[in-house]
Amino acid sequence: MVSIIIPTFNEQDNLGIFYQRLKAVADNIRQREFEFIFVDDGSVDDTPNILQNLHSKDNRVKIIRFARNCGGHAALSAGLHFCAGDCAITLACDLQDPPELINPLLDQWATGSKVVWAVRSKREGESLSVRIFSKIYYGLINRFTNIKMPRLGADVFLADRVVLEAFKKMPEKHSSAYMAIAWLGFPQGSIDYVKESRQHGQSKWTLAKKIKLVIDSLLSFSDVFIRAMSIFGFLMALAGFVYALCIVFRYFFFGIPGQGWPSLIVAIFVLGGIQMMMLGLLGEYIWRTFDESRKRPQFVVEYTKGIDATST
Numbered sequence: 159m160v161s162i163i164i165p166t167f168n169e170q171d172n173l174g175i176f177y178q179r180l181k182a183v184a185d186n187i188r189q190r191e192f193e194f195i196f197v198d199d200g201s202v203d204d205t206p207n208i209l210q211n212l213h214s215k216d217n218r219v220k221i222i223r224f225a226r227n228c229g230g231h232a233a234l235s236a237g238l239h240f241c242a243g244d245c246a247i248t249l250a251c252d253l254q255d256p257p258e259l260i261n262p263l264l265d266q267w268a269t270g271s272k273v274v275w276a277v278r279s280k281r282e283g284e285s286l287s288v289r290i291f292s293k294i295y296y297g298l299i300n301r302f303t304n305i306k307m308p309r310l311g312a313d314v315f316l317a318d319r320v321v322l323e324a325f326k327k328m329p330e331k332h333s334s335a336y337m338a339i340a341w342l343g344f345p346q347g348s349i350d351y352v353k354e355s356r357q358h359g360q361s362k363w364t365l366a367k368k369i370k371l372v373i374d375s376l377l378s379f380s381d382v383f384i385r386a387m388s389i390f391g392f393l394m395a396l397a398g399f400v401y402a403l404c405i406v407f408r409y410f411f412f413g414i415p416g417q418g419w420p421s422l423i424v425a426i427f428v429l430g431g432i433q434m435m436m437l438g439l440l441g442e443y444i445w446r447t448f449d450e451s452r453k454r455p456q457f458v459v460e461y462t463k464g465i466d467a468t469s470t
Contacts, residue, residue, distance in 0.1 A: 159191045160264070161243030165233035166209070167199040169251050173208045176251040181216070183257045187264070195220045195237045195465065196251075200227035213463045220464035224457055229367070232457040234335045238317070239326055240465055247316045254354050255314045262349045263316040271347030272321050273339060276314035279350040295372055302382040303375075305340045308348065315339060331456045333378040334371060341379060377442060384443075387436045394429060 162180065166173070177194075184192040196209050198221060206223060213219045222236050238246055247263055249255055259276050266274045299307050317325070317339055324342050325335075340346070376382060 159193060159243040160187075160260075161237070161241035161246040162192060162194045162260070163234060163237030163241060163246055163248045164194065164196045164251050165199060165230050165237065165248075166196050166201065166205055166251050167227065167230070167233070168201045168203045168205060170201075170204040170208055172251050172253055173205065173212070176253055176257070177212055177219075179253070180249075180257040183260050184218070187261065190264070192218055193220055193241065193243060193464075194218050195222065195241055197233040197237045198223040199230065199233040200224045210463065217464065220462070222462050222465060223460045225460040226458060228457040231333070231335045231371075232331075236457050236459070238322055238335070241322070243319070245316055245318050246322055248314055250313060256351070256354060259314055259349070259351055262351075263314075266347045266349055267316050267318065269347065270345060272318040272344035273342075273346040274316040275308060275312040275346065275348040276351050277308040277312050277348045278353045280352045291368060295368070295375075298372065299337070299375060299379075303337075303380040305337055305379055307337070307340060312336065312348075313353070314351075318344070320344065329456075330378065330450060331454075334375045337375055337379055373442065377446060383439045387439060390432055390436065394432060398425075 162184075164176075169176075180194060184194075194216075196212075196219065198206055198209060200223075209219070209221050209223075213221055222240065224233070224236075234248060237248070245264075245267055247260055249257060249259075255276065263274050263276060296307050299305060313336075315336070321339065321342060321344050324344075325338060328338050330338075
């Protein structure tokens with residue numbers, strides 16, 4: 159069986175078209191069974207009713223409905239936790255990632271790859287700012303972590319059952335599901351595709367969510383911030399020592415006294431700002447440690463259709 163995981167949030171205008179294309183692809187692959195797991199991330203439009211209608215007509219359609227909006231990575235994690243397939247493929251129902259990718263992903267999986275990435279070779283219909291942010295994000299990930307992701311990013315992947323079982327043992331909440339899959343280290347392959355333009359609605363991927371993803375990814379998979387704080391501390395101490403030597407040298411050899419208040423105020427503001435920044439970074443680590451220690455679930459399930467998702 160092949161599980162198709164589809165995180166969904168307020169996609170009433172795209173669901174019908176997406177389902178028809180997904181159904182057409184699955185019906186043409188007769189040698190495999192499919193399940194379509196739609197993870198409704200607390201939608202407030204007509205998405206829940208549309209999904210229940212699809213479930214009543216097609217028993218391959220299964221639903222996990224969250225009691226609140228928990229985010230796209232939580233929805234993706236829920237689908238990966240509760241799918242029953244020999245492998246799972248993630249797709250977005252906004253049709254930017256076409257369901258027709260399923261066949262080439264399965265072909266690459268058959269060659270022995272445990273993880274297959276669908277790598278974006280081109281992004282259609284996306285603004286320059288979106289493309290720039292994506293390049294910056296993946297550049298930071300590839301530069302400051304030991305995880306290597308495709309340069310232009312990958313929103314679609316296939317994971318073998320052995321990968322899914324390993325992923326289920328990673329309970330962290332403030333993390334990227336994609337980076338977690340890559341971090342596991344199983345044999346990986348890739349295919350190329352063109353990311354299509356969104357047909358209906360607007361992206362739910364806001365700037366605040368993007369910034370949080372950058373912070374979560376680097377804090378979860380890199381020690382760059384801790385090392386940066388140590389380097390900053392060393393450089394500031396070195397600068398202070400050199401400045402003190404300059405003052406002593408100018409006083410004894412040229413009779414020039416220290417500059418007094420202006421330089422003192424500048425030093426206080428600079429050092430105070432750096433210290434506050436470092437405290438903020440330490441606070442991010444402490445908050446995530448505290449949040450994980452409370453063991454609150456990553457997502458809260460309101461109801462399911464055709465699937466058992468009673469625990470996290």
